[in-house]
Amino acid sequence: MGKEDACPVHLRRIDPTQNMRRFYTLAIQPTLFGGASVIRNWGRIGTNGQSMMETFDSEDEAAAASLRLERAKRRRGYTASGTTGSS
Known part of the structure; x- marks a missing residue:
């Protein structure tokens, strides 16, 4: 919970030749029962995209x-979106 891993990771992949503008976000959040969840959000830039949550017994x-x-x-081919350091 107090680790630097708790910061969400924002990635994007833009390729104008393929008309591709995608994003991918990963975040770790604690669960109510002492475990941790990896929350993924992905899709085309400008949309809400899709989400998936996967739970684990430990944060590690x-x-x-x-x-x-x-x-x-x-x-x-995904790279950091460039706005990942401010909070």
């Missing part, structure tokens, strides 16, 4: 899953 497991997802998206 959730952080590992989030990191795996982020690496997979970066391999597919």
